Amino acid sequence: xxxxxxxxEISNIWSLENKYNTWxxxxxxxCSAYNKIGRIPDKSLENILKNAKFDVAEIEETEKxxxxxxxxxxxxxxxxxxxxxxxxxxxxxxxxxxxxSFSLLFRxxxxxxxxxxxxxxxxxxxxxxxxxYTSMMGRTHGIHAEPITFGFKLLIFYEEINRGIVRLNKxxxxxxxxxxxxxxxxxxxxxxxxxxxxxxxxxxxPILSNQVIQRDIYAECFYAIASLGASCEKIALEMRHxxxxxxxxxxxxxxxxxxxxxxxxxxxxxxxxxxxxGLSRILRSNLMSALEDIPLWHERDISHxxxxxxxxxxxTILMYYILNQLINLIDNMVVHEDRMLKNMQLTKGxxxxxxxxxxxxxxxMLREDAYKIVQKLAHQxxxxxxxxxxxxxxxxxxxxxxxxxxxxNLFDINYYYKNIDFIFERSMSLFPPPATAGNAITKxxxxxxxxxxxxxxxxxxxxxxLKSSGYNNIEDVRVGKHIELTIRQNxxxxxxxxxxxxxxxxxxxxxxxxxxxIDINGSSKNNMSGLTQxxxxxxxxxxxxxxxxxxxxxxxxxEINN
Amino acid sequence: xxxxxxxxxxxxxxxxxxxxPGSNCDMDVxxxxxxxxxxxxxxxxxxxxxxxxxxxxxIVIPGGFSYGDYLRAGALAARSRVMKSIKEYxxxxxxxxxxxxxxxxxLESGLLKGAMLTNKSLKFECRDVYIKxxxxxxxxxxxxxxxxKSGNNNxxxxxxxxxxxxxxxxxLPIAHHDGNYFAENNELEDLFSSGHVAFQYCNEDGAVSDDxxxxxxxxxxxxxxxxxxxxxxxxxxxxxxxEKILGSDDGAKIFNSIIYYIKNK
Numbered sequence: 001x002x003x004x005x006x007x008x009e010i011s012n013i014w015s016l017e018n019k020y021n022t023w024x025x026x027x028x029x030x031c032s033a034y035n036k037i038g039r040i041p042d043k044s045l046e047n048i049l050k051n052a053k054f055d056v057a058e059i060e061e062t063e064k065x066x067x068x069x070x071x072x073x074x075x076x077x078x079x080x081x082x083x084x085x086x087x088x089x090x091x092x093x094x095x096x097x098x099x100x101s102f103s104l105l106f107r108x109x110x111x112x113x114x115x116x117x118x119x120x121x122x123x124x125x126x127x128x129x130x131x132x133y134t135s136m137m138g139r140t141h142g143i144h145a146e147p148i149t150f151g152f153k154l155l156i157f158y159e160e161i162n163r164g165i166v167r168l169n170k171x172x173x174x175x176x177x178x179x180x181x182x183x184x185x186x187x188x189x190x191x192x193x194x195x196x197x198x199x200x201x202x203x204x205x206p207i208l209s210n211q212v213i214q215r216d217i218y219a220e221c222f223y224a225i226a227s228l229g230a231s232c233e234k235i236a237l238e239m240r241h242x243x244x245x246x247x248x249x250x251x252x253x254x255x256x257x258x259x260x261x262x263x264x265x266x267x268x269x270x271x272x273x274x275x276x277x278g279l280s281r282i283l284r285s286n287l288m289s290a291l292e293d294i295p296l297w298h299e300r301d302i303s304h305x306x307x308x309x310x311x312x313x314x315x316t317i318l319m320y321y322i323l324n325q326l327i328n329l330i331d332n333m334v335v336h337e338d339r340m341l342k343n344m345q346l347t348k349g350x351x352x353x354x355x356x357x358x359x360x361x362x363x364x365m366l367r368e369d370a371y372k373i374v375q376k377l378a379h380q381x382x383x384x385x386x387x388x389x390x391x392x393x394x395x396x397x398x399x400x401x402x403x404x405x406x407x408x409n410l411f412d413i414n415y416y417y418k419n420i421d422f423i424f425e426r427s428m429s430l431f432p433p434p435a436t437a438g439n440a441i442t443k444x445x446x447x448x449x450x451x452x453x454x455x456x457x458x459x460x461x462x463x464x465x466l467k468s469s470g471y472n473n474i475e476d477v478r479v480g481k482h483i484e485l486t487i488r489q490n491x492x493x494x495x496x497x498x499x500x501x502x503x504x505x506x507x508x509x510x511x512x513x514x515x516x517x518i519d520i521n522g523s524s525k526n527n528m529s530g531l532t533q534x535x536x537x538x539x540x541x542x543x544x545x546x547x548x549x550x551x552x553x554x555x556x557x558x559e560i561n562n
Numbered sequence: 563x564x565x566x567x568x569x570x571x572x573x574x575x576x577x578x579x580x581x582x583p584g585s586n587c588d589m590d591v592x593x594x595x596x597x598x599x600x601x602x603x604x605x606x607x608x609x610x611x612x613x614x615x616x617x618x619x620x621i622v623i624p625g626g627f628s629y630g631d632y633l634r635a636g637a638l639a640a641r642s643r644v645m646k647s648i649k650e651y652x653x654x655x656x657x658x659x660x661x662x663x664x665x666x667x668x669l670e671s672g673l674l675k676g677a678m679l680t681n682k683s684l685k686f687e688c689r690d691v692y693i694k695x696x697x698x699x700x701x702x703x704x705x706x707x708x709x710x711k712s713g714n715n716n717x718x719x720x721x722x723x724x725x726x727x728x729x730x731x732x733x734l735p736i737a738h739h740d741g742n743y744f745a746e747n748n749e750l751e752d753l754f755s756s757g758h759v760a761f762q763y764c765n766e767d768g769a770v771s772d773d774x775x776x777x778x779x780x781x782x783x784x785x786x787x788x789x790x791x792x793x794x795x796x797x798x799x800x801x802x803x804x805e806k807i808l809g810s811d812d813g814a815k816i817f818n819s820i821i822y823y824i825k826n827k
Contacts (some may be wrong), residue, residue, distance in 0.1 A: 450679075454744060455778070457680045481633075547641060550634055550670065552677040553744055 001317040005279065010320040013108045014313035020054050022101040023073055026202065027088050028052060030180065033197035034090060044084040051081050052088075070094040091189035093182055095300070099213040100178035102308070103204060106221055107175050109316035114168045116323040117228060121161045122532065123330045124235075125433055128154035132424060135413060136249060136340035137351070144347045146354065147416045150250075150335065155427050157235050162431040164228035171224035174217055178204035184299045185210040210299035215290070218308070222290035225319045229283035232322050236273035236280075239329065243270045249340045253332035272329045279318050286311040344413075349388035350378040355410045356392065356402075363401040373397050442487045444540055445559045448549045449480030483548055487536065517541075518558045536560060574602045575824055578621040580648070580664075582608040582628035582639045587661065587801065591624045594801040599817055608642045613650075619824045620657035620721070621648060623664030625737070625799060635678055635740040636666030645671050657721045657820060658793045662738050665786075665795030673788050674795045675753065676745035681738070682778025688737040690810070691776050693761040693784045693798060694768050695726045720791040721823035722816055723760060731768045732761075732812035734798035736776055741797045743779035743786075750780055760794055761785030 001011070012018060028049060035045040054076045063072035071094075078085035089097070132151035137144050180195040181187045185208070187195075199206050207213060242250040252272050254260075260267025289311050293304035344351065353374050360370040377395060381388040392398045392407050402410075450456045459477040466474045518537045540558045549556040577595045581588050588605065596603045606612060606621065608628075628639035639645065645667065652658050652673055660668040668674045681687055697720060726732075745753065753759050762782040765774040775782045777797075785796040800813025 454679065455682070455742075457682055457684050457742070457778075461684050547637070548633065550637065550677050552746070553679060 001314050005321045006317050007320055007324060010109060010112050010317050011313075013105060013112065014317070016056050016060075019101065019105065020056060020059065020073055022104050023070070023097050024052060024054060024077065025104070026097050026100050026178075026198075027074075027077070029198040029201040030090075030092070030194065031087060032201060033194040034087065036197050037191065037193060039090070039194075040087045044087055047084045048081055048087065052077055053080050068094070070097055091182055091191075092180065093211060095212045096180045096182065096190075099209075100180060100199075100202070100204065102312075103175050103178055103213065103217075104202065106218065106312060106316075107172055109312075109320075110168060110172045110175065110221060110224075113225070113228075113316060113319050113323065114165065114172065116320055116327070117161060117165050117168060120232075120323050120327050120330070121158055121165060121431070122433065123327050124154055124158040124161060125428075126532075127151075127330055127333075128158055129424070131335065131337075132420065133417065134335070134337050134340065135344065135417075137344050144344075144351055146351055147344065147413055149417065149420060150337075150340065152420065152423065153238070155424060157231075157238075159427055159431060160231045160234070161228070164224070164231050167224040167227060171221040174220050176204050177207040177213065177217060178202060179207060179209040179213045181209060183211060212296070212300045212304075215293040215296065215304055218312075219287070219290045219294055222287045222311070222315060225315050226283045226287040229280040229319055229322060232326050233277050233280035235326060236270075236276035236329070239273040239333070240270045240277070243273070247339075247343065249336055249343065251334045251336070252329055253334060272325050276322050276325055276329075279322050282318055283315055283322075286315045348381040348385060349411055350381050352388065352411050353378045355415065356388075356407075359406065359410055360398070360401050365401050442536065443561045444485045444487060444536075445561070446483040446485065446540070446544050446548050446556055447480055447559075448483065448544070448554050448556045449478055450553055451555050454553045480554075481548075485540070485543075487539075517556065518560065520560045533560075574600070575619045575821055576602045576604070576617055578604055578606045578618040580606045580608065580621065580623045580644055582626070582642065582644075584628045584630055585624055585626035585663070587625035587663075587799065590799075591622050591661070591801045594804045594813075594817065595622070598804050598814070599821060601821070606644050606648075608639065608644045611643045611647045613647065615651050615654060615656055618651070618656065620659065620820055621651065623648070623658065623660040623667050624801070625662030625664060628663055628667065631663075631740070634666075634670065636663060636668075636670040639663075639667045640670035640672075649673065652788065652793050655790070655792055657824070658788075659722065659816075659820070660793070660795040661799055661801065662736075662741075662797055665797055666740065668788070668793060668795045673793050674786050675749060675758075676743055676783075676786070678740045679742040679744050679778070680740050681742050681776075686737070686739045687741070687776045688735070689776070690733055690735050691784075691798060692731050692733055692764050692766055692768075692774065694764040694770065695723050695728060695730045695732070695760070696762055697723045697728070697757065697760045697787070720760075720787060720794070721820045722785075722787075722794040722796075723819055724823050725819040726815050729768060730815075731764060731766065732798075732803075732815065733766075733810040734800055734803045734813055735810075736798045738777070738797060741777040741779065741784075743777075743783045743797075745780060753783075753786070754781070758787045758789075758791075759783055759785070760787050761796065761798075 031040055031045055031048050034040040035042065040048075054073065058079075059069075059072045059076045062075050063069055066072045066075070074085075074089055077088065081088065128151045130151070131154060132149060134150040135147055136150050136153070138146050138148035178195075178199045179185065180190060180198055181192070182190040195206055207217070239250060239252065241247060243252065251268065252270055254268050259265075260269045289307050293307055296304060357370050357374045360374070361367050373395065377391045377398075378388060380386070381391055389407060389411055392402070393404055398407070450459075456478050458479040462479060463474060463477040466477065518541065520533055520537070537558070537560070540560070544556045544558060545551060579588050579591050579595070592603055592605070595601045628636065632638055648656075648658060649671060658668070658673070660666075660674075665674070666678050669677055759781070761784045762770045763775050763779065763784045764770045764782070770782050779797075784798060785794060787794050796816070798813075800816045802808060803810040803813035804817060805811055805814070
């Protein structure tokens with residue numbers, strides 16, 4: 001994958017270093033298993049486990065000659081192990097190592113994507129709850145239908161991403177299989193009990209294989225990715241629609257200094273959403289290739305290998321990038337609630353037509369007759385830009401069945417939201433908020449130190465001791481406090497009010513104001529949604545400012561770790 | 563003298579004393595207020611909020627090592643329940659005297675400005691010192707127009723020094739490790755110009771200098787008023803110098819001021 005879309009934590013999984021390292025893990029698990037059945041002496045195993053290592057550059061040199069990567073790898077490991085290397089790779093074929101390792105690597109990459117997908121779900125739910133009662137137009141075929149809320153729309157996404165998570169979990173379970181059964185898989189040169197023990201060590205299940213693991217296993221993983229990608233694309237596509245000038249109901253955050261167009265200075269484009277929509281196409285086409293890898297000749301051919309070499313890193317890296325982009329998009333999107341309301345009024349109240357129709361039928365009018373009248377007046381309302389309610393009130397046929405007050409009562413938007421609480425409750429019991437939000441334990445370190453301009457008698461005393469002990473190079477000493485906090489994050493639902501406060505505090509998308517003197521280290525950043533990070537940062541800053549430090553004399557900084 | 567004032571004079575004054583884990587001057591203050599000054603005295607437990615503000619004519623936060631001086635001296639006590647009530651009490655005009663650790667607690671709770679650092683000597687300083695009343699209060703003398711003309715506005719009515727002559731020197735014991743008062747430069751100037759500094763460390767003759775500064779406090783500050791002059795933090799211990807037999811009864815002047823103020827207000 002090109003660097004532009006490669007986030008380091010996932011690219012590293014597909015590095016040569018990690019590949020050989022995984023091969024080595026597999027070889028060592030097999031050695032341990034052989035030792036268990038008495039085939040490798042304890043001393044030799046000890047030596048192997050202690051000395052087995054490799055050098056990527058040396059393997060590459062050897063491979064130029066052997067034209068075979070597994071052999072080049074084994075030659076290199078043998079160099080470090082010495083004579084006991086004769087016990088490594090006993091009775092195996094290259095695919096035993098290659099495919100078993102491939103499963104392990106694929107699982108690593110899927111797990112990383114899984115944790116990102118959970119953050120996306122969390123972000124979606126947080127926003128869904130925030131906009132639970134924000135009225136907007138529901139549209140079918142692009143045309144005004146009946147009112148919904150923006151939170152409802154986001155809740156649909158929340159459930160869908162959660163189904164994607166279920167698929168990812170299933171794919172991880174499916175891919176957790178290995179194959180150590182020798183050429184064509186008959187165990188002719190390799191004891192089945194060694195496979196069992198070795199795969200146990202690697203936390204993989206055995207699977208009936210010929211020379212290779214059957215490729216339907218991996219195709220399932222590619223489907224989980226392509227499907228999750230398509231769901232992300234759907235969310236991004238919605239953002240693009242909502243951002244269209246004529247709609248303008250929501251938009252991507254536009255950072256300071258960002259430019260929309262080289263020619264047109266006024267432009268603010270949905271570039272992140274468009275980026276996601278584009279990349280998702282690649283995930284879909286890679287699924288096609290993965291499916292085509294299923295039919296292989298007889299007990300194997302090697303036509304699948306070149307394809308997998310490209311599509312597996314590419315799809316998992318792109319999926320990860322898409323998730324990352326979408327999380328940022330959701331966390332920072334700008335929502336125009338006023339515009340949502342304004343757009344609802346574009347169609348002069350015809351969105352209540354079903355209610356009018358049902359009320360007239362209820363009062364005894366024939367359905368066909370009622371439909372004809374309501375349809376005629378609704379179309380007239382739009383064509384002549386007249387309020388639908390006014391037309392109804394001036395129509396004698398309508399007035400025969402409904403009086404003015406009854407007509408007014410029909411135009412009540414809250415009617416559509418009477419079950420919104422039920423809808424949310426059901427979703428959240430079906431897919432409870434992800435663990436990262438509900439019960440995650442986070443560690444934070446707060447360091448408190450006297451301000452530079454404040455005399456630190458303790459530091460001075462330590463300095464004089466250091467000097468008198470002969471450490472004359474020490475210029476100055478400041479003594480501070482190091483405080484470690486363990487935080488169990490409250491369920492985000494209980495904190496929904498705080499989220500509002502933080503957003504109001506924050507302006508658009510810049511979280512610099514809150515995160516001043518707060519470091520969120522890499523892995524925590526990847527395991528928490530932006531809003532959770534903001535909430536946590538705010539709380540820690542409060543604690544540090546109000547209690548842990550005295551701002552008159554002390555400064556502090558906060559580091560959040562996972 | 564009105565009947566009302568007579569009644570007031572006959573009524574016993576009610577004082578409250580806070581008790582934190584680690585307070586160790588609470589009984590000393592109790593003894594002084596009850597046995598020396600003949601007041602009604604009761605304790606306020608750190609875990610309890612209180613709302614019967616009228617039952618207390620004044621409250622003393624005594625010295626000690628509340629919460630073992632953990633985090634910062636006074637920091638944890640300042641966040642206790644009883645301090646929440648004391649803040650409300652003080653905001654409503656209630657008289658609060660913080661002695662030593664009580665001073666630190668008042669700073670941490672925001673009722674007084676500034677902060678305390680470790681003594682410059684790094685030692686626990688435990689000895690008699692001299693402090694000078696620079697608040698220039700003359701509540702008992704109505705003919706203080708001369709002072710007013712002098713142009714400084716130090717001439718505030720306050721409960722703590724109203725019976726003490728301006729520039730009078732008191733001999734009181736100190737016993738603390740973190741009494742090194744700090745405030746930012748401009749704030750320090752404001753405190754002086756607005757008359758919020760009550761006492762400065764000095765020598766026997768009243769001269770304020772580094773030599774007479776026992777802990778490194780900026781501008782030798784040893785006593786400070788809160789914004790509305792109904793709160794005072796004092797680093798030395800007046801309760802330990804309220805009878806001649808203790809070597810000095812200068813501390814009594816502060817308690818007598820409070821009592822006089824309450825009776826005549």
